Structure formats: structure tokens, C-alpha cells
Amino acid sequence: MVERQGIRGLVAHLILWVGIAVVAFPVYLAFVASTQDAASIANGQMSLLPGGHFLETYTRTIFVGTSGSTREPVGVMLFNSLVMALVIALGKIAISILSAYAIVYFRFPFRMWIFWMIFITLMLPVEVRIYPTYKIAADLNMLDSYAGLTLPLIASATATLLFRQFFMTVPDELLEASRIDGAGPLRFFWDTLLPLSRTNIAALFVILFIYGWNQYLWPLLITTRDDMQTIVIGIRKMITTSDALTEWPMVMATAVLAMLPPVLVVIVMQRLFVHGLVETEK
Amino acid sequence: MSNVTLRNVRKTYPGGVEAIKGIDFAVDDGQFCVLVGPSGCGKSTLLRMVAGLETITKGEIDIGGRVVNDIEPADRDIAMVFQNYALYPHMSVYNNMAYGLRNRGMPKPEIDTRVREAARILEIGALLERKPRQLSGGQRQRVAMGRAIVRQPKVFLFDEPLSNLDAKLRIAMRVEIRKLQRRLNTTSIYVTHDQLEAMTLADILVVMNGGMVEQIGNPLEVYRKPASTFVASFIGAPPMNLITLDADEIRAQFSGDARANTEAGILGIRPEDLLISTEAAASGGLSLDLVVDAIERVGAETFVYGARARHGEPAISARPGELPPGEVIVRVPGQNAPAVGERIMVTAPRERLHLFSADGRRRIDL
Ligand SMILES: Nc1ncnc2c1ncn2[C@@H]1O[C@H](COP(=O)(O)OP(=O)(O)OP(=O)(O)O)[C@@H](O)[C@H]1O
Ligand SMILES: [Mg+2]
Numbered sequence: 290m291v292e293r294q295g296i297r298g299l300v301a302h303l304i305l306w307v308g309i310a311v312v313a314f315p316v317y318l319a320f321v322a323s324t325q326d327a328a329s330i331a332n333g334q335m336s337l338l339p340g341g342h343f344l345e346t347y348t349r350t351i352f353v354g355t356s357g358s359t360r361e362p363v364g365v366m367l368f369n370s371l372v373m374a375l376v377i378a379l380g381k382i383a384i385s386i387l388s389a390y391a392i393v394y395f396r397f398p399f400r401m402w403i404f405w406m407i408f409i410t411l412m413l414p415v416e417v418r419i420y421p422t423y424k425i426a427a428d429l430n431m432l433d434s435y436a437g438l439t440l441p442l443i444a445s446a447t448a449t450l451l452f453r454q455f456f457m458t459v460p461d462e463l464l465e466a467s468r469i470d471g472a473g474p475l476r477f478f479w480d481t482l483l484p485l486s487r488t489n490i491a492a493l494f495v496i497l498f499i500y501g502w503n504q505y506l507w508p509l510l511i512t513t514r515d516d517m518q519t520i521v522i523g524i525r526k527m528i529t530t531s532d533a534l535t536e537w538p539m540v541m542a543t544a545v546l547a548m549l550p551p552v553l554v555v556i557v558m559q560r561l562f563v564h565g566l567v568e569t570e571k
Numbered sequence: 572m573s574n575v576t577l578r579n580v581r582k583t584y585p586g587g588v589e590a591i592k593g594i595d596f597a598v599d600d601g602q603f604c605v606l607v608g609p610s611g612c613g614k615s616t617l618l619r620m621v622a623g624l625e626t627i628t629k630g631e632i633d634i635g636g637r638v639v640n641d642i643e644p645a646d647r648d649i650a651m652v653f654q655n656y657a658l659y660p661h662m663s664v665y666n667n668m669a670y671g672l673r674n675r676g677m678p679k680p681e682i683d684t685r686v687r688e689a690a691r692i693l694e695i696g697a698l699l700e701r702k703p704r705q706l707s708g709g710q711r712q713r714v715a716m717g718r719a720i721v722r723q724p725k726v727f728l729f730d731e732p733l734s735n736l737d738a739k740l741r742i743a744m745r746v747e748i749r750k751l752q753r754r755l756n757t758t759s760i761y762v763t764h765d766q767l768e769a770m771t772l773a774d775i776l777v778v779m780n781g782g783m784v785e786q787i788g789n790p791l792e793v794y795r796k797p798a799s800t801f802v803a804s805f806i807g808a809p810p811m812n813l814i815t816l817d818a819d820e821i822r823a824q825f826s827g828d829a830r831a832n833t834e835a836g837i838l839g840i841r842p843e844d845l846l847i848s849t850e851a852a853a854s855g856g857l858s859l860d861l862v863v864d865a866i867e868r869v870g871a872e873t874f875v876y877g878a879r880a881r882h883g884e885p886a887i888s889a890r891p892g893e894l895p896p897g898e899v900i901v902r903v904p905g906q907n908a909p910a911v912g913e914r915i916m917v918t919a920p921r922e923r924l925h926l927f928s929a930d931g932r933r934r935i936d937l
């Protein structure tokens with residue numbers, strides 16, 4: 290490309306590279322910081338090349354935790370975050386695909402009414418309904434539990450809408466052929482609709498996993514116990530007001546660790562898409 | 572026994588559209604029945620009612636001596652081939668055919684035998700592991716047929732199965748469907764709007780119009796004795812010439828026949844029954860003076876379009892798809908035809924003439 294478009298291509302590439310550098314540099318810096326010793330960061334003499342404390346910092350971060358502010362190792366936080374992100378992503382997909390199935394394929398009273406109800410909840414993100422949601426979670430004894438972390442975030446209008454639109458593009462004849470082939474509603478869902486939705490499910494999973502992983506406000510409210518903390522909250526708590534007490538290498542190591550699972554999910558899913566393991570079949 | 576009987580079947584869609592307005596007919600065991608009619612006349616609706624995909628508002632549908640009104644499609648012992656084939660896109664050809672059998676709990680070896688036998692008959696044995704999207708239109712069509720065959724149903728239902736194929740393949744598959752049906756001897760109901768398909772496939776032809784049956788019968792019988800002008804112009808291509816019997820010079824030819832004089836309002840002659848000739852037809856026959864205004868040569872035959880000379884009125888098209896009033900088509904075998912502008916006389920013997928009541932709804936046999 291560069292050869293063919295000459296100078297203009299070169300300029301375009303240059304701009305792109307600058308863009309990448311701007312985005313990637315802080316990430317690189319975080320990694321570098323996580324491999325240096327705390328003192329050199331604190332007094333502002335951090336080198337731009339990785340230091341020699343990689344293994345030491347990361348083992349301590351994952352298995353021991355910081356000495357002061359949070360008493361849990363980051364491994365626990367990672368686990369909590371993972372549970373939360375997975376349950377939210379899978380739960381959202383399961384609930385929304387089922388409700389979309391009901392709305393598209395079954396005639397029941399107030400069908401459209403229910404659909405619009407779901408649709409309207411789109412306008413009420415967690416932050417808007419946070420007080421009543423918290424109240425309910427507290428009354429149901431869900432504080433400091435995985436149920437409390439995940440259940441209130443599972444209902445999903447966006448995903449329902451997405452599946453509804455997809456189901457409407459599936460030809461009616463497939464349902465009719467299934468009926469003639471003796472497949473009841475559940476069989477049709479399981480044998481035909483679900484496999485056809487694989488691409489949508491995979492794409493949604495990526496989005497929803499990251500959504501769940503990055504939750505901040507809700508876990509902050511619902512968890513008080515240290516062993517229920519998610520990693521995003523953990524990072525926040527590691528940073529104490531006095532700069533000197535903050536163990537910056539470990540904070541940075543935690544930040545790097547917090548980035549890894551979402552990146553991994555994207556890469557793995559990307560592979561699946563590229564290798565045609567999940568592909569559109571229509 | 573797997574005959575299909577419809578008794579006063581009606582269908583009103585929820586929106587209030589009356590799609591089927593009372594239909595009675597019976598298809599005997601092993602017969603090939605073709606439903607034909609213009610778009611929107613209710614063919615698909617009727618077929619889907621037999622399949623159980625559409626509820627029956629009124630009347631009864633009976634398959635093999637059992638009223639199936641309230642029976643699920645899967646339990647009606649039918650198989651259907653859809654216009655767009657409706658193959659399961661994520662299943663291999665093999666699984667597409669086996670799916671229905673598995674759902675019925677058939678043992679694996681038997682499924683395998685049936686699928687392989689069907690694949691052999693349809694010559695798709697090499698494609699069994701492919702997905703539908705890796706197949707050509709014609710191959711998909713075969714798989715759809717295969718899915719129907721493996722069930723060994725009492726009745727095959729086809730809804731325009733060939734309309735997505737190109738002209739050549741359509742003819743090949745048409746012949747093949749007919750052969751297959753003869754071989755399996757399975758009662759079949761086939762929907763099409765192509766009159767050629769209808770004529771060539773049918774044991775019995777059901778011509779539908781506006782949710783009602785216009786005529787039922789053996790296809791050649793329908794061709795020879797159309798019951799109404801609708802059937803007359805629908806069956807046969809190019810369509811039958813229909814001439815209003817207002818001109819005295821035509822009416823005069825039926826002077827001997829009282830009914831023709833009083834009841835008949837429309838005269839029909841098929842293009843292939845008209846003969847270019849130099850002398851007037853024998854008594855009772857029809858002679859028309861035409862001025863040739865267009866010629867269509869298709870090789871084996873030539874269509875001559877002529878305006879009725881003595882009428883002299885200009886040729887104005889009445890409705891799209893219809894001949895202008897006074898225009899007559901003559902089918903001439905071979906490639907010899909008069910020149911445009913030439914005056915010709917065409918004749919038809921009396922026994923080839925069709926008479927209909929003035930509203931076109933009733934045939935008058937002389
Ligand atoms: N689901 C439906 N709801 C309401 N009206 C319908 C429905 N399906 C079909 N109709 C109407 O019923 C009539 C018959 O439709 P049908 O599909 O049976 O026609 P068809 O003879 O198969 O036509 P084509 O040759 O175009 O397929 C049409 O007037 C159509 O508009
Ligand atoms: Mg139709």
C-alpha cells in the first residue's frame with residue numbers, strides 16, 4: 290500500500306503510528322512501573338526501560354497483596370472479577386435470548402406491551418436506579434455476595450433487542466420445517482435457533498464480559514468485605530491519599546493484571562471468528 | 572390408503588382477509604394434484620392448511636381417512652418442500668435429512684439406510700457432509716426433496732419448489748419430480764403458478780381463482796373444455812383468444828343454434844386451432860379477416876398477431892397483460908408466416924370453438 294500511494298500513504302501511516310503510540314504509551318508505562326522498585330517511582334526517577342523486579346512484584350501482588358490498604362491478594366480480586374464478569378455476560382445472554390425467543394415466536398397477551406416495557410428499561414442504566422436497586426439487594430441479604438454483585442446487572446434490554454432483531458430475520462419457513470420435522474418449541478430453540486445465533490452470542494459475550502469486568506459503581510456499593518472486592522475496586526483502594534504509602538509497583542501490576550482477561554477474551558473470540566468456528570450461516 | 576379430501580374448507584386470516592372461500596376436492600391415493608392460479612388466489616394458504624401450518628377456519632381436511640384439523644403438522648404424516656427450501660443452514664445435508672427421523676426416535680441404522688437410499692435416488696450421495704450454503708440452487712432443491720422422501724409420508728406437499736431455479740434446470744427437475752412421484756407412488760399436492768408445470772405434472776388439475784376453485788379435472792380435459800373464460804385464458808400459452816359476440820357477422824355463424832344465440836356472450840378459440848386459409852370455414856365454423864400487425868418467431872412455431880379487419884377500430888391495450896380488443900393470436904407451426912400489414916383469413920372448425928356466457932363464468936356446450 291505504502292509503495293503505491295507514495296507520500297500520502299506514508300503520511301497516513303505516520304499519523305496512525307503516532308496515534309498508536311499515544312494510546313499505547315501509558316499502558317507501556319504502567320508495565321514498566323510495575324517492574325521497578327517503589328522508591329525510584331516515589332521520588333520520580335523512574336527509568337523508561339523495564340526494571341528487575343518483575344517476578345517479585347507480580348508474585349507478591351497476586352498471592353500476598355499490599356501490606357496496608359487492602360489486605361487481600363490480587364488473585365482473590367481477579368477471581369471475584371472473573372466470576373462477576375462471567376455470570377453477568379452469560380446471565381445476560383441466557384435471559385435475553387430466552388425473552389427475545391418468547392417475544393418473537395409466541396403469541397401471548399400483552400406481548401407488545403411487555404416488549405415495550407423491556408425496551409423502556411434501556412433508558413434506565415444502573416446509575417439511575419441505583420438507590421432502589423441497592424435497597425432491594427440489601428433487603429434480600431445480597432450485600433457482599435456474588436448474587437448481589439451480579440443479579441441486579443443481568444436483566445438486559447440491549448441484548449434482548451439485539452436477539453429480537455436477529456430472530457426476526459430468521460425465515461419463518463425454518464420454524465415451519467421444524468414443526469413438520471416434529472420439533473417442538475424447545476427443540477426448535479435448541480437445535481436451530483441457538484446454533485444460528487452463535488455469532489451473535491460470541492460477539493455479545495465479548496461486549497458483556499468487558500461491561501461486567503469494568504463495573505465500578507455497583508461493586509463499590511454492594512461489597513464491603515475485602516474478600517469480595519473486584520479488581521477494579523481493589524486498584525482504587527490501593528491508592529492511598531499519601532503518595533508515599535502507595536505501593537506504586539503493585540498498583541501498576543494490578544492495573545496490568547486487570548487488563549489481561551478482557552484482552553484475552555477479545556483475542557480468543559477474534560481467533561474463533563477468524564477460524565470460522567463461529568460464523569454466519571445464512 | 573392416503574387420499575386427501577377437502578370438505579368445504581374455508582380460511583379467514585386474523586386480519587379479516589378471506590383467503591379461501593369454501594373449497595371441496597379429493598385427491599386419490601397416489602395421485603399428483605396440482606393447484607394452479609394467479610398470485611394471491613390462496614394456493615399457498617390451502618397447501619399450508621393441509622400441512623397444518625395454518626389453522627382451518629371452517630370445514631374439514633381428511634388425510635388417509637382421518638380428519639386432521641386438530642392434528643399437529645408432525646403427526647399428519649406429510650412432508651413439505653418449501654419454495655426457499657428452508658434447509659437448516661447449520662446442519663450438514665445428512666443431518667438435514669435425518670433430523671425429522673431422529674425427532675421421531677427412529678433407530679440410527681434405519682435412519683442411515685433411509686438417508687443413504689434417498690441420497691442415492693437423488694444423486695446427492697457425494698454432498699452428504701456439506702452445509703447447505705456450499706450447494707448450488709439445484710442441489711439444495713434436491714436436498715429439500717430428500718428431506719421429504721426419507722420420511723416416507725402419506726402425502727408430499729410442494730409449494731412452488733422450482734420457482735427459484737433457472738429455466739433449464741426447472742424443466743429438468745420438473746421431469747424428475749414426476750418420475751420420482753411415479754416411482755414412490757406417493758399422493759402429492761403441488762402448488763405452482765406456472766401453467767406449463769401444472770399441465771405436465773398433474774393427474775388432476777385444480778384451477779383456483781380468488782380463494783375458490785374455478786375448475787377441477789384432468790389437465791387435458793381442462794385444456795379441451797375450460798369451464799370459464801378465466802380458466803380458458805389461464806391454461807394454455809399463448810392464452811385462448813376471447814372475442815365478444817357482439818358483432819353480428821360472428822353471431823350469424825351460430826344462427827342454427829338457439830342457445831348460442833341467446834345465452835352465449837363470448838367466443839373462445841385457441842391460437843393453435845386457428846388456421847390461415849384462403850377459403851371460408853365450412854358451415855358452422857368460424858372465419859375471421861385479420862390484418863397482421865405483429866409476428867413473433869420462436870423457431871418451432873410462429874405467433875401471428877392480427878387485428879380484426881372489418882372492425883377497423885384501433886388496437887388499444889385494455890389492461891396490461893391482455894390483448895387489445897379485437898386482437899387475435901394465431902399459432903402457426905414452423906417459420907412461414909405472412910408479412911406485417913398483410914390481410915389474411917383464419918378459420919376454425921366448429922368443434923374447436925368454445926362458447927361462454929356473457930360474464931365469462933359459464934361454459935356453454937353446443
Ligand atoms: N398471514 C396472512 N395474514 C393475512 N393475510 C394473508 C396471510 N397470508 C396470506 N394472506 C392473504 O391471503 C391471500 C392468499 O395468499 P396466498 O399466499 O395463499 O396466495 P398464493 O396463491 O400462494 O400466491 P402466490 O402465487 O403469490 O404465492 C392473499 O390475498 C394474501 O394477501
Ligand atoms: Mg404462494
